[in-house]
Amino acid sequence: MPLNLDPDAALMLRVKKGDTAAFTELVEKYKQPVMNLVYRTIHDATEAEDLAQNVFVQVFKSASRYKHTAKFSTWLFTIARNLCLNEIRRRSRHPAESLDAPHPEQEEQSLHQVEDKKTFLPPENLLQGELAEKIEEALADLPENQRTAILLCRQEELSYEEIAEVLDCSVSATKSLIHRGRESLKERLKAYLRRGDWGEAK
Amino acid sequence: MKDSDYNQSKEKCWRGDLTAAEAAELQAWLAQHPGERADWETEVGLTEALGKLPAAPVPSNFTSRVMEAVEREAKAQKRPRIPVWTWLLRSLLPRAAVAAFLVLVVLGYQHQQTVARREKVVDGVKIVSGVSSLPSPEILQDFDTIRKLGATPGPDQDLIALMK
Numbered sequence: 075m076p077l078n079l080d081p082d083a084a085l086m087l088r089v090k091k092g093d094t095a096a097f098t099e100l101v102e103k104y105k106q107p108v109m110n111l112v113y114r115t116i117h118d119a120t121e122a123e124d125l126a127q128n129v130f131v132q133v134f135k136s137a138s139r140y141k142h143t144a145k146f147s148t149w150l151f152t153i154a155r156n157l158c159l160n161e162i163r164r165r166s167r168h169p170a171e172s173l174d175a176p177h178p179e180q181e182e183q184s185l186h187q188v189e190d191k192k193t194f195l196p197p198e199n200l201l202q203g204e205l206a207e208k209i210e211e212a213l214a215d216l217p218e219n220q221r222t223a224i225l226l227c228r229q230e231e232l233s234y235e236e237i238a239e240v241l242d243c244s245v246s247a248t249k250s251l252i253h254r255g256r257e258s259l260k261e262r263l264k265a266y267l268r269r270g271d272w273g274e275a276k
Numbered sequence: 277m278k279d280s281d282y283n284q285s286k287e288k289c290w291r292g293d294l295t296a297a298e299a300a301e302l303q304a305w306l307a308q309h310p311g312e313r314a315d316w317e318t319e320v321g322l323t324e325a326l327g328k329l330p331a332a333p334v335p336s337n338f339t340s341r342v343m344e345a346v347e348r349e350a351k352a353q354k355r356p357r358i359p360v361w362t363w364l365l366r367s368l369l370p371r372a373a374v375a376a377f378l379v380l381v382v383l384g385y386q387h388q389q390t391v392a393r394r395e396k397v398v399d400g401v402k403i404v405s406g407v408s409s410l411p412s413p414e415i416l417q418d419f420d421t422i423r424k425l426g427a428t429p430g431p432d433q434d435l436i437a438l439m440k
Contacts, residue, residue, distance in 0.1 A: 098339060101338075105334050109333075109338075110331060113332035119332075123335060127345055130342045131342065131346055134349065135349060205325065206330055209326070209329065225326075227291055228290065228291065228326040228327060229326065229327070234287075256319070260318045260319070267317075267321030267325065
């Protein structure tokens with residue numbers, strides 16, 4: 075085993091030998107980053123949970139094919155992205171309304187409930203909540219590859235080379251995706267970003 | 277600092293990797309290029325905003341659910357596999373039976389058609405064989421003349437009436 079082996083890769087080598095404790099450790103470490111990516115791609119909490127669970131099951135099943143030369147997080151996010159894309163394709167083939175989708179009247183009612191709840195929040199939290207909502211909306215409207223590149227870059231702190239590997243494109247194409255995505259976000263959120271609301275709302 | 281360095285600083289800013297020294301150098305550059313300041317502030321604001329996005333909700337039993345699913349998967353992999361010949365028998369036998377039945381139906385139909393065709397041929401041969409007992413064609417030498425006789429105009433009814 076190489077001396078400078080990535081700790082996650084070392085855990086994965088143990089998983090390959092059937093060590094479930096090592097696998098639990100990996101799930102604990104990566105459940106939040108995987109959920110962040112899946113949730114912001116699928117936009118449905120319940121389906122995101124199932125999909126994130128499938129990501130880890132897929133990791134376990136494919137453990138024998140894992141090569142420690144690849145960084146574990148890159149491999150994991152590649153699996154997560156592929157499953158998300160499959161889900162998006164499946165939805166486009168079978169466009170059906172979710173049974174859980176609220177009735178327009180119920181939706182209106184639930185919005186009022188949220189508003190009522192928000193009035194009890196301190197003003198700075200209210201501002202933060204509103205801004206978070208705006209940025210989530212703007213992110214959701216981005217093309218999938220731009221959104222994934224931005225999220226992996228900022229939230230999961232992957233290098234440009236690693237993001238390029240996940241997106242299966244060149245480093246320059248990755249930077250271009252991030253640039254275009256950020257330009258769209260800046261255009262939509264200009265008013266909030268210049269005001270420096272994010273800096274103040276802590 | 278050059279314009280290309282500004283773009284590099286932007287790329288570092290995207291990841292929140294800008295060091296204090298780089299930030300100071302950038303501020304000095306921005307002082308000389310006030311037109312870029314607004315763009316830079318938006319870049320910084322967006323980076324901060326993305327960094328502060330709330331985490332997606334993860335259920336408390338997520339890990340245990342994953343481990344249960346993995347165990348189920350492992351059990352399914354360990355389950356004894358059905359031998360190939362058993363699988364072939366089970367999956368192919370009903371299909372083979374249906375195929376054989378269809379082949380039999382087609383063959384039966386074809387046989388029936390052949391028999392019917394043969395009977396028709398036999399009937400034809402019987403008719404042709406009866407032709408040998410027909411009279412000689414010489415008796416038909418005046419056929420056309422006789423036929424034309426039948427085509428002559430009928431009796432003159434007015435003349436018959438006068439004669440009466």
